[in-house]
Amino acid sequence: MRHRILPLALVLCLAAGPHAASQLTVTDDYGRTIRVPASPRRIVSLAPSITESLFAIGAGPALVGVTEYCTYPPAAARVPRVGGLTSPNLEAILALQPDLVLMSMEGNRQEDFTQFERFKIPVVVSNPRTLGGIFRSLRQLGDLTGHPREAGALVDSLEGRLRTVRASIAGEPVGTLLFVSLQPPIVAGGKTFLNEILEAAGARNLAAGAIGTYPALSREAILAADPDALFVTADLLPADAALTDLFPEWKILRAVRGGRVYRIDPDIVSRPGPRAVDAIEQISSLLHTGSP
Numbered sequence: 001m002r003h004r005i006l007p008l009a010l011v012l013c014l015a016a017g018p019h020a021a022s023q024l025t026v027t028d029d030y031g032r033t034i035r036v037p038a039s040p041r042r043i044v045s046l047a048p049s050i051t052e053s054l055f056a057i058g059a060g061p062a063l064v065g066v067t068e069y070c071t072y073p074p075a076a077a078r079v080p081r082v083g084g085l086t087s088p089n090l091e092a093i094l095a096l097q098p099d100l101v102l103m104s105m106e107g108n109r110q111e112d113f114t115q116f117e118r119f120k121i122p123v124v125v126s127n128p129r130t131l132g133g134i135f136r137s138l139r140q141l142g143d144l145t146g147h148p149r150e151a152g153a154l155v156d157s158l159e160g161r162l163r164t165v166r167a168s169i170a171g172e173p174v175g176t177l178l179f180v181s182l183q184p185p186i187v188a189g190g191k192t193f194l195n196e197i198l199e200a201a202g203a204r205n206l207a208a209g210a211i212g213t214y215p216a217l218s219r220e221a222i223l224a225a226d227p228d229a230l231f232v233t234a235d236l237l238p239a240d241a242a243l244t245d246l247f248p249e250w251k252i253l254r255a256v257r258g259g260r261v262y263r264i265d266p267d268i269v270s271r272p273g274p275r276a277v278d279a280i281e282q283i284s285s286l287l288h289t290g291s292p
Contacts, residue, residue, distance in 0.1 A: 030125035039146030040100040047104040049273035056274045059145035173204035174287045178231040201283035230255040233266035
């Protein structure tokens with residue numbers, strides 16, 4: 001990482017903290033119990049899932065900086081960019097004078113976390129890896145930003161939608177694989193957030209017992225598994241392309257013969273935020289009714 005000398009006046013201003021009077025004690029997903037400003041007015045989010053969550057609970061107006069990967073909702077496009085997940089622009093962030101920085105443990109770097117602590121900018125790490133974790137994170141973000149009622153209502157709604165999906169599933173789980181890479185073929189394994197999404201949608205992840213978080217499977221192994229349905233993130237396969245253009249031998253798979261190869265938005269399955277329930281609804285509908 002590049003290190004530059006920052007203007008002394010700016011550093012002193014940031015170290016003093018813009019809202020030091022009213023504070024809140026929280027325990028974040030990094031296991032730290034820390035004091036942060038209550039109802040911060042200048043938030044920098046360094047993870048797309050956190051940005052989505054803040055907008056979903058009505059805290060979007062407090063955002064003064066987001067990453068270039070924070071593309072949802074559309075209103076996020078109007079928030080100043082402060083670099084990428086692994087390459088945030090420290091000088092740009094400091095110039096925004098944030099009273100809170102929100103980071104994740106996956107995607108963001110320890111070095112950047114250390115820099116924010118060095119300049120005494122309050123940092124909260126939010127890193128949900130399960131559906132329950134998402135709901136807890138939303139409630140915590142609501143408490144942090146002064147939107148507990150909106151966050152609670154959103155969680156109640158998401159939990160209700162999840163119960164509806166589960167109640168609608170009839171019959172045996174559908175044998176499924178979800179590809180996160182095609183060259184080479186890599187799928188979601190059993191110890192992943194994606195596995196929980198698949199199971200909640202009424203799928204049986206055929207790679208749940210494979211070694212590794214995201215195991216690479218041989219073409220022959222996929223033939224042997226013979227899944228009933230295949231999901232491919234839409235960034236891997238153009239809309240007008242067929243999976244069998246890459247793997248002609250897969251024409252004999254049940255999923256291919258039955259027209260059950262589905263493209264799905266990578267953002268809704270990879271970002272542990274409120275749209276995870278959208279993913280479950282879409283996958284369940286495709287598996288059990290054949291339509292999104």
